[in-house]
Amino acid sequence: MxxxxxxxxxxxxxxxxxxxxxxxxxxxxxxxxxxxxxxxxxxxxxxxxxxxxxxxxxxRRTGVIGILVADFEPFSAEILKGVGAALRESSYDLLAYSGSGQHDGNGWERRSLSRLSGTLIDGAIMVTPTVVTAETEIPVVAIDPHTGRADLPTVESDSFGGALQATRYLIELGHRRIGFVAGRPDLRSAGLRDAGYRRALGEAGIPFDPSLVRVGLYQRETAREPALSLLRSPDRPTAVFAANDLSAIAIVQVAAELGLEVPGDLSVVGFDDIPEASQMNPALTTIRQPMQKLGAAAAGLLVALMNGETPAQTHIRLPTRLVPRATTAPPRVS
CATH class of the missing domain: 1.10.260.40 (lambda repressor-like DNA-binding domains)
Incomplete structure (x- = not known):
């Protein structure tokens, strides 16, 4: 050969x-x-x-759209599915690219765009980018950027509204001591979920208690210690809202290790609705953000820009909704 x-x-x-x-x-x-x-x-x-x-x-055209991700994890995998489905009937191929762990917070996206634009891709979708400005000649769309709306066209879910729904639901079930395992402090969407949690407590006249809050950083591994700390506290919560499903799954696992029954002793709500949420036992109550629709919306916006069109919207926010399953119930009466 x-x-x-x-x-x-x-x-x-x-x-x-x-x-x-x-x-x-x-x-x-x-x-x-x-x-x-x-x-x-x-x-x-x-x-x-x-x-x-x-x-x-x-x-001067490659017929390829690039999707740049910091890591290949459940959220970005669902985004990829949505982008792929949206491009299936188009003339564009899709290139998924991760910077091999070079995500030091100093603009990995800029380095990736510099390597790919012009010779390998005609346009790019960046997933949860740390920067929302891009000095590149190709069109770029950002999904769930760290800082929210900025120079680039963006697509995101209603993180605030979803967190509001989740916490209200637990309150409606009768819970008053509701813990919160937060996401990454550098992500605007994580801040909005924190704000939604606090707003729901305030609406119900429940004082915000900082001792019920931990930071899980959106990963199952990093959420374990915060979950242990929260559930081992003398006056532990009867329910926990986690800023994403991976953290919620970690909380359910830690609860089992501590001999707590879910949902009898502890109700848990996540955020995302990744495939594992419905497959675990007990199935996870969660806030569904339309991850594949996020990808499809970003692809549609990008193709329009690449074709020289002026989209009706350049900042798109998609609704979220509560999906009740088996990890939530009214608090057990002592």
Whole structure:
């Protein structure tokens, strides 16, 4: 089998540096017409025609949309499904990209966009990005950005309204000591869920008690210790609202380890409605945010921008709803 030609092969055949080939591919200034012609000739000679890079060099389009995620976890996986379904009947392919753990809070999205835009993708969807400004020539849409609305078109769920529903539901069941396991402090959506929890308590005349709040950071592993601390407290809550399902699942597991019955001794409500929520035993009561619809809405918005259209909305917020299941019940009467 013949080895596939690389950018180094193209550079050698054209008698130029790899950097020059890269500049020619990206259509940057400072490359003479004669040099570009030699690079194109080398591409054709080496059979490099089928690559996305060669195609983009000729047409300035790759026919590929990129979706950039910090990690491949349940939320981003559902987003991917929604984007994929929305693009199924289109002419676009989908490239899912994660920066290999280089998510240090200093703009991993900018680095990723720099690597991909122009030669591999025609547009990008960023999931929970830390930055909401992007110096790139391609259209970009952000899903659930850390800071909320900003320069980029955005798609998000109603985090505040969902948290309000969850806490109101527990209050309606008769709970008064309601704990909260919060998400990541750097995410605006997590702050909105905290605000919704507090608003529902205030509406019911229940004083906010900071001793009932822990930070779970949205991961099952990081939520375990906060859950243990909360459930081992002398005056533990009779119910807990978790800012996402992974944290809620950790709370249910910790409750079982401590000999607490769910929902007899402890009611638990999550947020997201990931597939595992309905499959666990007992099935998790949760707030459903339409994750696949978030992906589909972002894809539709991005395609419109790529086609030069002006969308009716550039900041989309989708509703959430309560899904009652088996982890919630009225508090046990002593």
């Amino acid at each position: 013949n080895r596939r030609a690389t950018i180094h092969d193209v550079a050698a055949a054209a008698g130029v540096s790899v950097a020059t080939v890269s500049k020619a591919v990206n259509g940057r200034y400072g490359i003479s017409t004669e040099t570009v012609r030699r690079v194109l000739d080398a591409v054709q000679l080496l059979g490099y025609e089928s690559s996305l890079v060669a195609s983009s060099m000729r047409s």
